[in-house]
Amino acid sequence: MTKILIHELPAQTRKLETRLRAAIAAIEHPDRDSLLSRLRFGEREVPQLVLTGLYSSGKSSLIKALTDGDASVDIAVDVATDAVRGYEWGGDVLLVDTPGVQAGLEEHDSIAESALAAADMVLFTVSVDMFDDTSSAHLRHVAFELGKLDQMLLIVTKSGTMSAAVGIRQSNADAALGVPGHLRVVECDSVDYMTGMMHDDPERANEYIEGSGIDNVRRAINALAETRGQLAVDRQPLQLIRALAMEAGSFVTEDPNESAALALLARQRGVLATRQQRIERQVASLRTAFMSAAIASAELFVDAIEDADELAQSVGERTALVDVAEADLNASLDLAAAKFGQAVTQMLKLQFDNLTAEIREIESSPHARVVSNIGAGVTTVDTTKRSRFVARRGAKAATHTSAPPWTADVQDYLKTFQTFWGAGTGVKASSGTAGHKIVTEVGHRFGVKFKPWQAARTSNYIGKAAKGAGTAIQVGLVLNDAVFEERRRRELDRARRTRRANMVSEVTTQANLIAADLVDEVRGHLRPLFDRAFADIDAVYGEIISNREDQGALSVELSAIASEADSALSAS
Structure with a gap:
């Protein structure tokens, strides 16, 4: 049975938050309270x-x-x-x-x-x-x-x-x-x-x-x-719960190598989830600014039409004034659309540059050094446990023994992750990295696909509405010196208001179509990318957990919380 997600996701979040708080509180670890303090969400406006x-x-x-x-x-x-x-x-x-x-x-x-x-x-x-x-x-x-x-x-x-x-x-x-x-x-x-x-x-x-x-x-x-972006807001708390459950998992093991690996994976997931949220929110903010600019242009256009109604001395003169107003409208809408596309492209570049810097910081962390040095200097090999990540990516088998069976997988994964996200090669946002591809493809698509702002459709609907004027406006032009009875004046005012609302609404609708198209384009690139990264992290994390000889009750509960958060995110 289909659920309404603006109700379902927050309800799931509350349940999982309660369970995660209880699980973390039961852990004896010096960083427990710090982890608990991060388990909080911003205020959510109830839709x-x-x-x-x-x-x-x-x-x-x-x-x-x-x-x-x-x-x-x-x-x-x-x-x-x-x-x-x-x-x-x-x-x-x-x-x-x-x-x-x-x-x-x-x-x-x-x-x-x-x-x-x-x-x-x-x-x-x-x-x-x-x-x-x-x-x-x-x-x-x-x-x-x-x-x-x-x-x-x-x-x-x-x-x-x-x-x-x-x-x-x-x-x-x-x-x-x-x-x-x-x-x-x-x-x-x-x-x-x-x-x-x-x-x-x-x-x-x-x-x-x-x-x-x-x-x-x-x-x-x-x-x-x-x-309208509501689901992006509702997904983020579940992403935080998923990352914190993973990090808490690093607290319930006595193996320092395992603890370092789990903490490293949790930090990667948290950084990616936070960056995805920031991009989603900024795209929504830029969309709002674009819509405001489009509506302002529409209001100016209708003002010009109403001025033409009052000032024109003939239908021909009025038509000429409407033509000028229509040209100004399309020019201002083209400009607003171009600024929107440029702003989104610049924002994406900045966000991925910042993500690269965060990934570099993770690479240089003590946890990363511990994981990189596991099994160093040992030459014999056992690759029978090479896992899902290696099979999927085709990574080269490494030679390690007297180390946890997941060691080679985690190390291979880390190298691939660093290169893919533009941090491992030493070139910031270099060609071929995830961030570079998204910035290039989104910017190119917007410049080509959206260039004329569907001007033909806008002109077809709005131009006809403005030039045809309507009976009420035509009567006003012909008889503007006559004394209308009060009822007739109200009808004329109502006709003007209706026409104004219809024209502004048409521009708003067209702006929404353009905005939605760009937002879908950005999301179409972002979501598969982030989802793939999350899946890789979760696969490696799961392999580490599955190799534990003894999973205590807390470990089982934290894994269950992480899994249920995944299910809720997948369903949305």
């Missing part, structure tokens, strides 16, 4: 997942299903929610159920508005009846005027009550939004899911659960959290 939609659209039932019934939600056929209700899901996620829009109570809309403004992610619910004028207007309001389009999923509820051909509901949603291709639609049936959860027959229960589509909703939430 808010806000549900909105018309009354009786299935919001409350969806919360019940997503939490496997953990949330105590009132469900009724009429207006089930008359106030914003937040459900703290294990202290890790705040699920917010808002009043049904247009439920006959005017205060509902303003209450829901405040909750939506603070949302990290929005689940917009609509039943299988899909959209009418009211729900379409609310969808556009949330997406464009509140700026939540890139944070929103459209959840079609009660799907078990009425089927539809493939693509029909997506088309309906695109028509309601007015801009195709920007809204992800997921269908589900919360009642079917809860029926499966409570069914006595396991086979029938599984049929209900799989057919309900709730797992698809969870996967979509996970994908959105990944895109």
Whole structure:
């Protein structure tokens, strides 16, 4: 069963942290307290997942299903929610159920508005009846005027009550939004899911659960959290737990060689995990700066369009002013995108240079010297225990005996690690090293792939919207000296606000696509690289542990904690 990772990862972290604290506290070692002091995490802002939609659209039932019934939600056929209700899901996620829009109570809309403004992610619910004028207007309001389009999923509820051909509901949603291709639609049936959860027959229960589509909703939430960087934040504590469990493992052996090797591996893992986290956070920060620049450009563009509405004496003059504004928009967006790519490339170079310096420091540590000197001067050989690392890398067999059976493997691994990460050859970020390749490939791809900022699409949508103006604006141009009745003035103001929100939102959406593409590019290079390094470290660490003649209870517990942290990270 699919889990919502913004809830699952922090919950796993808390459990493993408690166990690791207890295990470290039981170790008799002079560095125990120092290790415990490092087992702490920064404050985590609890993400808010806000549900909105018309009354009786299935919001409350969806919360019940997503939490496997953990949330105590009132469900009724009429207006089930008359106030914003937040459900703290294990202290890790705040699920917010808002009043049904247009439920006959005017205060509902303003209450829901405040909750939506603070949302990290929005689940917009609509039943299988899909959209009418009211729900379409609310969808556009949330997406464009509140700026939540890139944070929103459209959840079609009660799907078990009425089927539809493939693509029909997506088309309906695109028509309601007015801009195709920007809204992800997921269908589900919360009642079917809860029926499966409570069914006595396991086979029938599984049929209900799989057919309900709730797992698809969870996967979509996970994908959105990944895109927005939340999962990168939630993974890091598990990486720290993994590294500290390994380091604690070096405290529970009397063999100084083994202790040095385990401590060295733990330090390598910790340095890599910390550097990966810093890169992820800085990429997110640069993305935010790029988005801010794009939105500022869009605001200036719309300001120019509104100035043209007021100042132009003819439609032709207005069109000329719009052309200038559109050229300025695309130029400013191109500049923002170029700066974004350059900043990411420079940041990666700095981060990998710093990583190289940290690896050099590890190489010169007492632990590294101890490991390098194990078995020195001995010439006979026993290679029957050459391990997974050597088999995978094809490393040359060494000749050692009267030393731990893992000695040759660890020494071969260390040489490969140092060369691969750019520290063993003495050339900082040299050609062929991991850091150099990532910096070169990301910088090249951004320069080639993203150069024109999808200007054709931006011009196609925004240019048409600005030049076509719309009935309200055309009337304003022709009759700008006339005295409109108050209602007509309000309609004109509303039309201007809507047009402004739509244009800014389109630029924001395009900026998000570019930003997401670059972030995916960086992650696509980084994650396999770091994952491979972690796997190599863990394999060598596991070989050392497996060769112990006697594993005490603490050693077993620390290995179990490390393994469970690995499983949680792999699942995410």
